[in-house]
Amino acid sequence: MSLRNQYPICEFDTSKNPIIHPANFLTKSLPEKCVITYLRKELERFVEEHKLPIIGYLNSEVFDIPIYEYVDGADRLCITMAFCGGPGAAVALEELHAMGCETFIVCGGAGALINDSKVGEIVVPVSAVRDEGTSYHYLEPSREIECHKETVEKVVSCLKEIGIPFKTGKTWTSDAIYRETPDMIERRRNEGCITVEMEAAAFFAVSRYYNIPLAQLLYAGDDVSGEQWDSRNWNTQKNIRYELLRTAIEIVKKL
Structure with a gap:
């Protein structure tokens, strides 16, 4: 059933039969546990240090992600971006879920609002706070979405x-990294937000849709809490970023 609304972003179809589904063209070949990271250089370092083999790709027209x-x-998992x-x-x-992954830890950077x-x-x-578009295609409109509670507790x-x-x-x-205005930052902070990023609501929505842990x-990288942006050299903190990736790997092994 399709719910109509004046604004397209708030329209939602309850049907679970999309025309394209990754399970129709992808095969289950990956480990059940997976880390998705946005720390590319740190992942490359980990791959080099541990001589990790490539076992698949996320394909796209831009480039294929290994x-x-x-x-x-006894632990076997996969790591990708x-x-x-x-x-x-x-x-x-x-796509990772269609290829066999069942449990996920995602790690990456975010702007600090406090x-x-x-x-x-x-x-x-x-x-x-669902201030993006993707999550509205998986769940009915709401202001916020919770992360998978049991996994957060673990x-x-x-x-x-x-x-x-x-x-x-x-x-x-x-969705708009260059539209984080002072007034909007203040509004989100008053709602209780402590970070800003571009993926969490979408991850949480797909996770809930399929009941994926x-x-x-x-x-916490750059600081957008003040009158001026402070990069805090967030993308050069190599040791901190590398330890975050290692932490994500250690945690997913325990889930």
Whole structure:
């Protein structure tokens, strides 16, 4: 059943029979556990250090993203990347799930909306403000969406066990990195958001649609909480970013 609305983004079809579905043309060949990262250089370093083989690709017209296999004792998982933004997140999750992945940890950067944030601190988002478009194709319109609760609880438990400091909170998912205006930042902060990024709401929506266990580790990078943007050299914090990737790998092994 298709729900009509004055605004197309708020229209929703309850049908679960899309014309194109990745399971129709992809085969199950991947490990059940998967890390999706947006830390490309750190992934390349991990791949080189551990000599990881490529076991598949996420194909696109732009370029094909390799999927790597990582085996550590009895643990076998895959590690890959996704394109930025909600559509890229949803397509990656759809296709990886169709290829056999059942449990996901996503890790990447986010802008800090609160002024006491420290660069590199880990944020585990428990919900996201849906200020993007992709999630509205998977779930009926709502202001927010929660992350997979049981997986978040397991991630929090793992971080405590490992002894890594972290915060939990709400994130603001936006499609437009260059439209984070002071007034909108203030509005989202007043709603309780502590970070801003471009994928969480889409990941959470696809996760809920298929009931896929998924959680996210956000690395607090640049600071957009003040009157001026502070990059805080967020994309050059190599050791922090590398440890975030390693943490995501260790956590997915425990799920």
